[in-house]
Amino acid sequence: MASLAAKKMRMSPKPDTALALYIHIPFCRTKCPYCDFSSYSGLEGLIPRYVEALEAEAAFWARSRGRLPVATIYFGGGTPSLLSGEQVNRILEACRNSFRVAPGAEITLEANPDSAHDALLKHLPSMGVNRRSLGVQSFEPDLLKTLGRLHTAEQARDALWAARRAGFHNINLDLMYGLPGQSLERWRNDLEQALELAPEHISLYPLTLEADTPLGREAASGRLSLPESDLVADMYIAAETVLGQAGYEHYEISNWARPGHRCHHNLFYWQNRPYLGLGASAHSCFQGYRFSNENSPQEYIERLESGLPRALDGGSYPGSVAQVERIDRDTEIAETLILGLRLVEGIELEGFARRFGAEVSSLYPGKVEELIDSGLLEPRGSRLRLTQRGRLLGNEVFMRFLPDSR
Ligand code: SF4
Incomplete structure (x- = not known):
């Protein structure tokens, strides 16, 4: 991602x-x-x-x-x-x-x-x-x-x-x-x-x-x-x-x-909710940003021992943070969909539309229907989920929802 x-x-x-x-x-x-x-x-x-x-x-x-x-x-x-x-x-x-x-x-x-x-x-x-x-x-x-x-x-x-x-x-x-x-x-x-x-x-x-x-x-x-x-x-x-x-x-x-x-x-x-990671190589995703710590345990320790924070992309972070990336709306949409489809019950379509102000089918015109026709996705009540075959071929489905493929 x-x-x-x-x-x-x-x-x-x-x-x-x-x-x-x-x-x-x-x-x-x-x-x-x-x-x-x-x-x-x-x-x-x-x-x-x-x-x-x-x-x-x-x-x-x-x-x-x-x-x-x-x-x-x-x-x-x-x-x-x-x-x-x-x-x-x-x-x-x-x-x-x-x-x-x-x-x-x-x-x-x-x-x-x-x-x-x-x-x-x-x-x-x-x-x-x-x-x-x-x-x-x-x-x-x-x-x-x-x-x-x-x-x-x-x-x-x-x-x-x-x-x-x-x-x-x-x-x-x-x-x-x-x-x-x-x-x-x-x-x-x-x-x-x-x-x-x-x-x-x-x-x-x-x-x-x-x-x-x-x-x-x-x-x-x-x-x-x-x-x-x-x-x-x-x-x-x-x-x-x-x-x-x-x-x-x-x-x-x-x-x-x-x-x-x-x-x-x-x-x-899987619900693309915020998380914070502490420790070497730990990743975080919250308040619109994704960031990660230094991979090396020695480097992680030394940076925190120095006591110096890091200023990255206009924000203040612990000295251990190595990189910060802003999460744009297209990325958040794609990740919410891809991670949510990992859940067997799939994504709740109304909740998704409320979160992003648009329905999945209008964000990805034709794609959902195509994946339903090929037996990889299925609507189930108010939800959209992978079929059993879709779970086996999850990556093929997920690739179709990446922002570049919209
Ligand atoms: S080295 Fe083995 S025990 Fe350690 S994290 Fe990897 S799989 Fe787990």
């Missing part, structure tokens, strides 16, 4: 609109060979200074914009479970001092099963952390090995049970499909094993390999063979069936939840 053409039109700031607050913890024990996230191994020694930098960044926002309301907090990474209880507590205290965090706000902390230690876990509920997200990826030993994961299937089960014992009633499991050597049967087996653990939420991601990762290079050289795209599509369809039969609501392309357990934080992104 960052490459979309920018027009000079500023959205009206809505200072009282609650934000989703994302906190990026970029440290990992090792770097998984498929991972192109902003995460680093061998830098754990920076964690104490990093926590102080997060505190400084949160304090900047309170000084410059007042205590903004926050509806959800999400610790993502990287591996947030590498933090100690005291460090998580300090970060949350900084958030509560610098923002108006809603009472009972959904607060999620991601964890890898190998670092989901009891010492941290038992402190989390009393700090208000009420959602746990575990990166399980697979229960098959050889697939875990291919992915370079440090944990075993047994550790994944233990991590879930430990979270239950600590009092978590809202747990997500991440699984991956389309893995080298994974058959449909093995994928079904992974799904069944996940269901035996009865998590409230399940996220499923296809393996997508970037060229600059070790597994990406192996695939490009032919040393690693990935399942055919038809098999990957069959895995997705199998998941829809298996999880649907088990009582999970499919509410977003990659996400399923027991009733009442959708991820409120991620709904902010």
Whole structure:
């Protein structure tokens, strides 16, 4: 989205609109060979200074914009479970001092099963952390090995049970499909094993390999063979069936939840509502601007330690911010549509028209009808949504709504 053409039109700031607050913890024990996230191994020694930098960044926002309301907090990474209880507590205290965090706000902390230690876990509920997200990826030993994961299937089960014992009633499991050597049967087996653990939420991601990762290079050289795209599509369809039969609501392309357990934080992104990211490489989108922090944890820390703010595009930002982009109306329209269509219920057409003063069909003349005729979109009451085939071919649909294609 960052490459979309920018027009000079500023959205009206809505200072009282609650934000989703994302906190990026970029440290990992090792770097998984498929991972192109902003995460680093061998830098754990920076964690104490990093926590102080997060505190400084949160304090900047309170000084410059007042205590903004926050509806959800999400610790993502990287591996947030590498933090100690005291460090998580300090970060949350900084958030509560610098923002108006809603009472009972959904607060999620991601964890890898190998670092989901009891010492941290038992402190989390009393700090208000009420959602746990575990990166399980697979229960098959050889697939875990291919992915370079440090944990075993047994550790994944233990991590879930430990979270239950600590009092978590809202747990997500991440699984991956389309893995080298994974058959449909093995994928079904992974799904069944996940269901035996009865998590409230399940996220499923296809393996997508970037060229600059070790597994990406192996695939490009032919040393690693990935399942055919038809098999990957069959895995997705199998998941829809298996999880649907088990009582999970499919509410977003990659996400399923027991009733009442959708991820409120991620709904902010899909509904194109404002969010603020703290930490190295964290992205933010609010008050008509999108901006992101320095990628390097060292650079992020040093810029905040300097105490100097940055003046960018006429606004004042923490020193850690590397770039700022104004969001023009065409971009906001396209993103609202594309992100909203990721939700299985799709977009609410009247709400969309109220937000932008025009109906989707008049903003994209002929396109919606064309996509309905080709079986990728379907009207459903007052909503417009992807069909099952559309969910499999989501990118083809989304490209049609980019501003340049209007
Ligand atoms: S644990 Fe997650 S963030 Fe860290 S390297 Fe592996 S996939 Fe990337």
